[in-house]
Amino acid sequence: xxxxxxxxxxxxxxxxxxxDCCPTCDGRQIVKNGLRKNSHRHIxxxxxxxxxRHFSFLAGLKDVKYPPRVIARALCLYNLGHSQEQTARRxxxxxxxxxxxxxISEWILGYQSITTFHRxxxxxxxxxxxxxxxxxxxxxxxxxxxxxxxxxxxxxxxxIPADVGAKAKNYLFSIFDGFPDELFRDEHIxxxxxxxxxxxxxxxxxxMRSSTSDFETLPLSRIAKQNLANDLAAMGLLLARKxxxxxxxxxxxxxxxxxxxxxxxVPVYLTAEEIGYYKSKGFFLNLPELSKPITGHIDxxxxxxxxxxxxxxxxxxxxxxxxxxxxxxxxAFASRARLPVKAFKCAWFDEKDFFEFFPLQAVRAKTxxxxx
Numbered sequence: 001x002x003x004x005x006x007x008x009x010x011x012x013x014x015x016x017x018x019x020d021c022c023p024t025c026d027g028r029q030i031v032k033n034g035l036r037k038n039s040h041r042h043i044x045x046x047x048x049x050x051x052x053r054h055f056s057f058l059a060g061l062k063d064v065k066y067p068p069r070v071i072a073r074a075l076c077l078y079n080l081g082h083s084q085e086q087t088a089r090r091x092x093x094x095x096x097x098x099x100x101x102x103x104i105s106e107w108i109l110g111y112q113s114i115t116t117f118h119r120x121x122x123x124x125x126x127x128x129x130x131x132x133x134x135x136x137x138x139x140x141x142x143x144x145x146x147x148x149x150x151x152x153x154x155x156x157x158x159x160i161p162a163d164v165g166a167k168a169k170n171y172l173f174s175i176f177d178g179f180p181d182e183l184f185r186d187e188h189i190x191x192x193x194x195x196x197x198x199x200x201x202x203x204x205x206x207x208m209r210s211s212t213s214d215f216e217t218l219p220l221s222r223i224a225k226q227n228l229a230n231d232l233a234a235m236g237l238l239l240a241r242k243x244x245x246x247x248x249x250x251x252x253x254x255x256x257x258x259x260x261x262x263x264x265x266v267p268v269y270l271t272a273e274e275i276g277y278y279k280s281k282g283f284f285l286n287l288p289e290l291s292k293p294i295t296g297h298i299d300x301x302x303x304x305x306x307x308x309x310x311x312x313x314x315x316x317x318x319x320x321x322x323x324x325x326x327x328x329x330x331x332a333f334a335s336r337a338r339l340p341v342k343a344f345k346c347a348w349f350d351e352k353d354f355f356e357f358f359p360l361q362a363v364r365a366k367t368x369x370x371x372x
Contacts, residue, residue: 022048024055070095071107072238076256078108079117081130114231115257117152124151133255136176140184144265144297145248148172149255152262152303159260159303164343168308171337172263172301183269184295208288210268210296210328216286217323220361227347227354229300229311232258234351250313251299260302260309268332269293278331283363285331298329307345308333314348317355322348323362330359 021028027050034045047054070091077087084101091099112118124132128151135147153169160168236253240246251264271293279285287294300311310329314320326346334341341363347356 022046022051022053022055024048024053025051027051066097066099066103067095068235069238070097070099071111072235072253074099074104074107075111075115075235076239076253078104079115079121079256081121081125081128081132084108111235114228114235116228116259117257120151120155120259124155127151127154134176138175138181138184138265138267138297140181140267140295140297144267146175146263146265146267147251147255148263149261152259156260156262156303160306160308160343164308164339165303167337167339168301168303168333171333172266175267179267180269183293184267208290208294210270210294210325210332213287213294213324213328215324216284217327217362218284218365220323220357222323222355222357225354225356227349227356228258229254229347229349230351230354233313233349237351246315247299247313254300258302260304261300262303263301264299266298266301266333267295268298268329268336269295270328270332270335274331274335278363282365284365285363294328294332296325296329296332298333301333308339308343310344310346312346312348313350315350317348317350317353320348322355323357326357327359327362331363 022030025048027048029049030046031049032044033047033054045054073094074087074091077090078084082090084104087104088099088101091097091104108115108118117124132149132151133147134150135145138144138146153172157165159165232254233250235257236250237246239249239253254261255264272290275285275287275290298310299313300309302309302311310326310333312322312326312329314322323346326348330341330344330346333339334344341360342358344359345356346359347354349355
């Protein structure tokens with residue numbers, strides 16, 4: 001079902017980001033000037049103070065009359081192996097709206113700069129058909145939907161060194177069988193968060209989550225930049241019906257449409273023995289001694305530009321420092337896959353901002369990086 005009409009303006013504002021300039025005069029003095037309603041949705045109207053003209057704007061396409069959520073879903077269906085005709089039928093069934101095949105074709109073409117998986121789609125379709133994803137529900141205190149894109153694992157081998165890719169793939173596949181799920185079901189983690197101000201909280205905790213970890217790191221460079229993940233997040237958010245759907249919606253959109261995104265909700269854990277090993281190798285890890293492993297789930301794993309990228313979606317990313325959490329992710333993934341920490345880059349992001357860093361810089365002095 002489409003969203004109620006009264007909620008479309010806020011939803012549309014995600015994709016209808018304010019344009020940089022007027023399409024008529026290239027003017028920069030642009031302001032919002034009301035909404036126009038067509039048969040399917042509300043459209044934001046802009047007014048240019050320089051040329052006194054009104055115009056609408058939708059990233060990638062002009063004069064789109066369908067709800068952006070329909071477009072985002074159609075792109076996912078197509079890049080997961082459905083034909084344009086099959087995509088049109090599925091959209092009709094899910095949203096009760098008829099979209100011509102030609103319109104879907106225009107969307108696919110118009111958003112190719114964002115949906116980069118189109119470069120691999122034909123090859124992936126030949127080998128995997130519509131079975132490109134393998135998934136498993138992880139019952140870890142709450143349910144997480146772990147997913148791996150099988151086609152990309154075979155098609156992106158040149159994105160990272162072969163030995164790094166092989167070890168990472170082995171770990172990703174190991175999660176489907178024989179994974180120690182019991183490590184993620186400790187109810188004491190929930191109780192720990194409620195012990196603020198108690199003696200139990202003052203002493204070293206028995207367990208720790210990566211998302212609540214707080215420890216000192218070495219000075220490091222965090223690079224603020226624009227990344228394709230910002231646009232992918234904006235499109236993925238269109239699929240979310242509620243706030244709790246934001247993470248899975250972004251993950252699903254990136255997994256279906258981005259050429260680099262390999263897996264989502266990847267479980268990792270870091271044991272006390274592994275922390276001790278890192279310390280013995282000269283790592284600066286100011287972590288308490290724990291009786292149980294630190295656990296977490298990585299939102300997005302990518303193979304890109306020679307590194308394994310670990311990404312975490314954070315609403316209002318500019319107001320958050322996620323270094324601690326992502327450093328734990330990198331150390332844990334490296335331990336699980338028997339990889340050096342230097343094989344990883346980390347970032348947190350939302351639809352506007354992207355903050356990237358090398359986790360090795362946070363835990364080891366620069367003079368020692370070569371052996372890490």
